[in-house]
């Protein structure tokens with residue numbers, strides 16, 4: 001089985017606006033090897049989140065193709081963080097991560113400890129691990145959603161601005177987990193509106209200075 005990572009070939013993406021369709025990405029061709037962190041940069045409204053969704057397989061490309069290890073991407077197999085986090089209300093932090101593992105069929109008894117350890121590495125206070133997610137702060141919820149995206153070691157991880165609600169020290173802990181996922185062989189794609197975080201990436205997809 002050849003693991004050749006992520007391949008974007010002649011990708012075109014547009015957004016629908018009142019003035020018609022606006023091209024966000026045109027004829028984008030790039031290859032990214034396994035074990036890499038790829039940042040998507042560009043001004044607000046340039047299409048970073050749209051490209052991330054296309055890579056995650058949840059938004060269709062207008063033309064071109066996006067393949068992981070030579071195959072079309074199955075959205076169910078991708079570890080995803082959206083800007084709204086999409087946590088499951090009425091479940092605890094730990095249960096939100098466990099639900100993801102159960103859905104993937106990869107939950108084992110020992111994973112309860114693994115989940116707590118991952119939340120700890122993301123600097124989530126132990127007292128919050130078994131609180132309902134709606135009782136957590138925005139920054140805590142974001143880290144639960146990051147832990148869920150990384151849970152089970154998916155081969156492709158797509159994170160939309162994973163440190164937007166975090167201070168620098170906590171953000172550094174999140175980036176350490178991002179790097180660890182890549183070191184295990186994943187391709188990690190991250191939108192990075194902050195120029196400082198672009199330096200943490202191995203490669204960049206720059207969507208340029210378009211404005212909304």
Ligand SMILES: Nc1ncnc2c1ncn2[C@@H]1O[C@H](COP(=O)(O)OP(=O)(O)OP(=O)(O)O)[C@@H](O)[C@H]1O
Pocket residue numbers: 015016017024042043044045046047048049050051193211212
């Ligand atoms: N729900 C939507 N309905 C209609 N148009 C949208 C929607 N979401 C995004 N767009 C359009 O797509 C363009 C790109 O949006 P996108 O969220 O991908 O940009 P972005 O670079 O991630 O922005 P930001 O940094 O502000 O999150 C926007 O300028 C807008 O025109």
